Amino acid sequence: MFYTITDWDDAYANGPHIPDAALYPPRWQELAAAFRATHPPRQLGRSDLFLPRGDAAGLAVFIHGGYWMKFAPSDWSHFAAGPLMTGWAVLIPAYTLAPAARIAQMTSEIASAICAAGQMVDGPIALTGHSAGGHLAARMICDDGTLPDTVADRISACVPISALADLRPLIRTAMNATLKLDTPETLKESPALLTPRPDIPVTAWVGGAERPEFIRQSRLLADIWAGLGARTDLVIDPGRHHFDVIDALRDQNSPLTRRLLQPA
Known part of the structure; x- marks a missing residue:
């Protein structure tokens, strides 16, 4: 069966294909506020850093989505729960949104x-x-x-979730x-058009009920980077759509959290 795109806006639209999609952002904000009330973060510039009791096992970084145009770290605080409960510090970094910034600037700010x-x-x-x-x-x-060697050498895993790995199709969207x-x-x-650093395990994670383009993009990243020598895996999470595929980060024992913190 041939796969082709005739409507790029629909191909990358998630809300119209998810039941009760409009309820998710206010629910995220409510859950995030409740989490922050019991786990107040340390402010690191505009970013939020959640610290565990005692010495941290490491630093987990969760970068929020929103098509580079929406949301702030405080909308996503509750997704720090899984790693934090495992004893990791969690950074939810801020970045300047479009149109005030280009994606290249966002890359630099996250780094x-x-x-x-x-x-x-x-x-x-x-x-x-x-x-x-x-x-x-x-x-x-x-x-x-993008990252200095002294920082990149510490990276133990990279788990892009429902990632947009090839930005070229987005030129065709509204x-x-x-x-x-x-x-x-x-x-x-x-990222799919660039070379990954060696020796960092990469898991492209995507929901099985997501739009075909998000599954294709995740598969693309895993396949291309494997061909460049990276250790990659593709996990298609059954039944999960674009808005609930990240829920497992709230559970310290979930396969997603374990893959992030214990990739071996």
Whole structure:
């Protein structure tokens, strides 16, 4: 069966294909506020750093999504729960949203936030992110100097969730009026078109009920990076859609949390 795209806006639209999609953002904000009330973060610039009791086992980084145009770290605090309960510190970094920033600037801001948190927390660094945040998580381990070697050498795992690994199709969407992507930037900022750093296990994680483009993009990243020598895996989480595929990060014993913190 042939697969082709005739409507790029629909191909990358999640809400219209998820029941009660409009209920998810306010629910996330409510759960995040409740979590922050009992686990107040340390402010690291505009980013949130959640610290466990006692010495941290390492630093987990969760980069939020929203097509690089929406949300803030405080909307996602509850997704720190799983790693935090395991004894890891958790950074939810802030980045300037489009149209105020181009994606290249967001890449730089995320890298700076990770470096700052890495100075405060010893041990391994485990990277994850959702959707646009999954793109940024994968972007951090590209072998182009995005992260300094001293920080990149500490990365124990990268788990991009429902990541956008190849940005070129987004030029054809209406959202590009805000993102302002052009071909040179997509070539520079698409993880699937770049070389990953060696020796970092990468798991492309995506929901089985997601839009075909998100499954294709996750498979693309795992396949291309495997061909460049990376140790990759693709997990298609049965029945999960784009808005609930990240719920498992709230559970310290979930397969998703374990893959992030204990990739071996």
